[in-house]
Amino acid sequence: MSSAEKRAGTVANYVDERTGAAKWLKKNLTKVFPDHWSFMLGEVALYSFIILLLTGVFLTFWFDPSQREVLYQGAYQPLSGIKMSAAYASTLNISFDVRGGLLMRQIHHWAALLFMAAIVAHLMRVFFTGAFRKPREFNWIIGIGLLTLGIVEGFLGYSLPDDLLSGTGIRIAEAIIQAIPVVGSYLSFFAFGGPFPGESFIPRIFTVHVLLLPGIFLALITAHLMLVWYQKHTQYPGPGRTEKNVVGYPLMPVYMAKAGGFFFIVFGVTAFLAAVASINPIWLYGPYTPTQISAGSQPDWYMGWLDGLVRMAPNLESHIFNHTISWNILIPGLIVPGILFTGMALYPFIESWLTNDKREHHLLDRPRNAPNRTALGAMSLAFILVTLLNGGNDLIATHFALSINQITWMSRIGVLVLPPIAFVVTKRLCLSLQRHDRDLVLHGRETGRLQLLPHGEFVEVHEPISEAKAWVLTQHDQPPALEFVTEDEAGVKAPRGALNRLRARMSAATVEQIPRVEGNDLKEIEHH
Amino acid sequence: MASAGTQKSANALARTTSVDEGRQIFLRGCSSCHGINAEGGDIAPSLIGVGAASVDFQVGTGRMPLADMSQQAARKRPLYNPEQVAALAAYVASLAPGPEIPNQVVASYERDGNTAQGGELFRTNCAMCHNFSGQGGALSQGKYAPSLMGSTPAQIYEAMITGPQSMPVFGDKVISPADKLSIIKWIKAAQNEPNLGGASLGRIGPVTEGLLVWTLGLGLLIGIAVWLATKAR
Ligand code: HEM
Secondary structure (H helix, E strand, O other): OOHHHHHHHHHHHHHHHHHOHHHHHHHHHOOEEOOOHHHHHHHHHHHHHHHHHHHHHHHHOOOOOOOOEEEOOOOOHHHOOOEEEHHHHHHHHHHHOOOOHHHHHHHHHHHHHHHHHHHHHHHHHHHHOOOOOOOOHHHHHHHHHHHHHHHHHHHHHHHOOOEHHHHHHHHHHHHHHHHOOOOHHHHHHHHHOOOOOOOOHHHHHHHHHHHHHHHHHHHHHHHHHHHHHHHOOOEOOOOOOOOOOOOOEEHHHHHHHHHHHHHHHHHHHHHHHHHHEOOOOHHHHOEOOOOOOOOOOOOOHHHHHHHHHHHHOOOOEEEEOOEEEEHHHHHHHHHHHHHHHHHHHHHHHHHHHHHOOOOOOOEOOOHHHOHHHHHHHHHHHHHHHHHHHHHOHHHHHHHOOOOHHHHHHHHHHHHHHHHHHHHHHHHHHHHHHHHHHHHHHHHOEEEEEEEEOOOOOEEEEEEOOOHHHHHHHHOOOOOOOOOOOOEOOOOOEOOOHHHHHHHHHHHHHHOOOOOOOOHHHHHHHHHO | OOHHHHHHHHOHHHHHHHHHHHHHHHHHHOHHHHOOOOOOOOOOOOOOOOHHHHHHHHHHOOOOOOOOOOOOOOOOOOOOOHHHHHHHHHHHHHHOOOOOOOHHHHOOHHHHOOHHHHHHHHHHHOHHHHOOOOOOEEOHHHOEEOOOOOOOHHHHHHHHHHOOOOOOOOOOOOOOHHHHHHHHHHHHHHHOOOOOOOEOHHHOOHHHHHHHHHHHHHHHHHHHHHHHHHHHO
16 A cells, blocks of 8 residues: 555545544445436436536626616627616626626526426426336425426526516516406516516516525425435336336446536537527617517527417406406416416326325336326327417418418417327327237247248248346236225225215226236247 | 619609600509509509609519519519619609609718617617517518518618508608618618627527527437447446
């Protein structure tokens, strides 16, 4: 042992004797993580969040969160001598007068878009594989919290520069707040510190954007990851993988090295985007004034579905006691998103009630083996996609030579008709995939090789699939439909009969599965 | 383009010949819709009193003669050369007085206009239809405000004083001639605006950004994640 090593050993020993770190580290650094590309979506979200923190701190050095009016004298000529808020002027300065400022702004914004995209993709992976099931319901709810806060954080972020586009967004947000019955106008007055736009809104959302929400994010992400840690990661079914073990790589060194490397890859991709593609070119939008508006004003993509909902709402208003209730804003702006997010947050509990499944799950579902859930997911995606498309209805109209009115009507019909169609089609697709799995296990894989039988017939040669594969295709359970029990064995009447009857009905109506191959079926083939 | 022809109209003799020539072109190319004497018909409005500016704009941007009766006459390659456009304009102007072709006026836009002020005026008066950087936008029922990226100074001025189709007229009381020059200067600057932050993505706002982050951004990362996961095995 060299003297340097010896010295290091002494220091480590010193720390260990006082903290007991060695035991803790040994236990935790050898913790095993399973490996699959879809498990890295959450990591993409985490790393873009870190990128957001780093670049965000840089931006705060020069950003002036104030609506005080200034005369622009900076480097960007087409705005020279124009009156604008200090917030907008300082964003122009970051873009054109601070070294590396534009790149930082662009990395920050691309990372924000990527963050939200990764969260949504991660959410889909968690949903379609059933990773949210017991015991991970709380982590699912934390996730929905992160998603919601992400939308808010992003919205506040792009509102900060006080440019014409984001000002238009704030104006719409104000309209949504005002549409809340009775308290709306007071709430708006409170949020803006007076009538719109006022002078206090930008300073306020600045505090929320750089301090309050990032703090909550850090807390929630920590809780989220600690729960993943504590509950251990789920894994896809495979030979040797059970509900009781985790097959994968130890955290140290394999997983850490991979994860660390992946951070730099995510950073590289955002930096690459920021270097080659412009994002939020606020100098083109001009400073915000309530009297101006631009054609084709759109929010960032994660708000686009909301904008699309507002754009497709028919013009409904009612007047009650001198109060106008603007249903055309209230329904798409608050009620539908409220139902959507509440439904999403409660989904693990809803599913467990509907299937009466109270067991713990650590093995993931293959989406085809949970046809109802997969179909429901496809249905929700269809809904969001239609609303998202309608959010860009004006651009679709000009770029594809369509009428904006037609698109709006198509979206109104589509948003009601397409989701159910998506449900049915996806469910059928899942069942036919199940059938395919069954065929594979029973008859093997088609090899594409033809064989000439003695009597002249051609048959394709089938090869049995590997045992590992067969295991994957047959491991899932297929619970029978729930029955409606009026009383349990002890003769105690089941409470809430109507609800339970509903559950049994739904279970019976949706239970359809292609029977998976059982031991008996296999014996049957060996017979042949 | 249309500017070359108008110099001639200074000369009275030249004027009558070009009016005659214009009438001939009109009878051949326009009268089927606008009537033998430009008095209008079932499909097209009267041109009496619309002035040379309107003709120069409509024919100079290729909108007239109308190709099909779709939602809106679209900009296309002009059918007539500048002399013919000038002749048509002279003919229509001879029917009744109307706005003249503003070639002289716009000649000084570089000197007299103020880009930044023009931008301010553009955002107040034009951006709601033509988008913040003049890329165009959708109006109701399939109509649209076109992109201004190919418009000449004269055409911009003419559009403001004649108000083609769904576009309102911006008379001199609404936007003074000096302000019009500033707007022109800003639009010309916008046409030549360099892409300061990298590829412009069409200058139409966040929609293309969102598309790019899902395809190139997340797409690339998922690709790498798949590659890493197979690599480890
Ligand atoms: C700030 C945003 C988020 C970050 C940084 C983040 C990060 C992570 C990471 C690194 C993991 C472990 C690896 C993985 O399974 O991908 C994870 C797991 C998980 N996340 Fe997220 N996540 C975020 C948002 C969400 C959202 C929106 C949801 C769903 C609504 C969600 C639900 C879950 C669940 C249930 C797990 C456990 C999955 C399992 O063990 O299989 N997370 N998260």
